Amino acid sequence: MNVFINDIPLILKKSNEKVYRHHYDVVMDADDHFSSKDLVGDVLFRDADIPLIDKLVRLMEVKKLKKLSSLTLVTAKKKKLILHLKDQFKIIKAAGGLVVKEGKILMIYRLGTWDLPKGKLNKKEDVEEGALREVEEECNIKVEILDKLPKTWHSYAYKGNKILKKTTWYLMNCTDDSLMKPQAEEFIEEVRWMTPEEVLEVLPKAYTSISFVIRHYLQSLKSGKV
Numbered sequence: 001m002n003v004f005i006n007d008i009p010l011i012l013k014k015s016n017e018k019v020y021r022h023h024y025d026v027v028m029d030a031d032d033h034f035s036s037k038d039l040v041g042d043v044l045f046r047d048a049d050i051p052l053i054d055k056l057v058r059l060m061e062v063k064k065l066k067k068l069s070s071l072t073l074v075t076a077k078k079k080k081l082i083l084h085l086k087d088q089f090k091i092i093k094a095a096g097g098l099v100v101k102e103g104k105i106l107m108i109y110r111l112g113t114w115d116l117p118k119g120k121l122n123k124k125e126d127v128e129e130g131a132l133r134e135v136e137e138e139c140n141i142k143v144e145i146l147d148k149l150p151k152t153w154h155s156y157a158y159k160g161n162k163i164l165k166k167t168t169w170y171l172m173n174c175t176d177d178s179l180m181k182p183q184a185e186e187f188i189e190e191v192r193w194m195t196p197e198e199v200l201e202v203l204p205k206a207y208t209s210i211s212f213v214i215r216h217y218l219q220s221l222k223s224g225k226v
Contacts, residue, residue, distance in 0.1 A: 001082055003153040003164070004209040005060040008068055012048075015076045019044065024072070040067045048073035050084050057088065061155075089155060089164035093121045095131035097172040098217055099143055105199050105214070106174065108138060108182065109190040114206040116213065118167055119186075127168050135172060138183045139191045142176035150216055152209040169213050196221070 003010040013019060021027055025041030028034060030052045036059050045052060056071060075081055096118020099106035108115050119134035121127065128145055135143050149169035156163050182188035194202070196218055203211045 001078075001153065002150060002209075002212060003085065003155065004207070004212075005057060005155045006065075007208045008060055008065060009070045009208060009212065010056065010060065011070065011072045012078055012081060013072060013074050014078045015047075015074055017074070019072070019074055025069075036063045036065060039065055039071070042070045042072070043068065044072045044074065046074050048075040048081065049077070050081065053081055053085060057085070086164065089162045092163055092165045093127070094118055094165055094167040095121055095127050095134060095170070096167060097131055097135040097143060097145075097170045098149060098213060099135060099139070099141070099172045099174050100146075101174040101177065101193065104193040104195055105217075106139065106141075107192055107194050107199060107202065108188050109192070110186070110188045114202045114210070116169075116210055118169075120165075128170070131168065131170050132172075138186055138188055139177075140179050140181045140183070141174055143172040143174050145170045146173050147171040149213055152212060154207075154209050167209075171217065 001012045003012075021044070023042065024044040026038065026043045028038075028043070028045050030045055030047045030049050039059070053073065059065065060071075073081070096116055098116055106117070108117055117135040117138040119138065121130040132143060132145065135141070147170065149171055151169065152167050154165045154167065156165070180191055182191045199214060200218075203214065206214075
């Protein structure tokens, strides 16, 4: 599970998943004493439990952890921690797509940030149908689903409520972009095809969750999995 709180990834892993210590700047146990000042770079916590995840979420919500790149929690009770985390929020479901055509990726520019087309699902809407609808509406193109991509969970506050938006992502192929244009009512200013190199150049100006999805796809390309 990949949760983005104030644009910082909180990653939950099972104890039996491979974790390499040298990938992290700081490694701690759940019962270690720490403060926000200790959370620097990529941080790994072992034997994570509910009190730890509650403390970390509070810190991530109220502190500006500018030096923190990511938090990874390793736990034997992953399902229990996920359920506990979800209980703290109102869940909203969304879906979107990483659209490709002739080796290029479709990016949208909205409210000063490079993004991927996505949107909130209608009530009882099928997730795949909702993803296709959102992409086609926001970019005025025709697409088809090729494969699934990792889901992301993004937290934010709205009217005093803590919201956790679950976005289901799909890899999509563009079948017709002859009338492509940005959906102005969704504050989209530009829709642009980019090479992978161009995408990597603008990722620093994208949300961390979007960067996560794109980098996963590009890594899959390198490894020949897509």
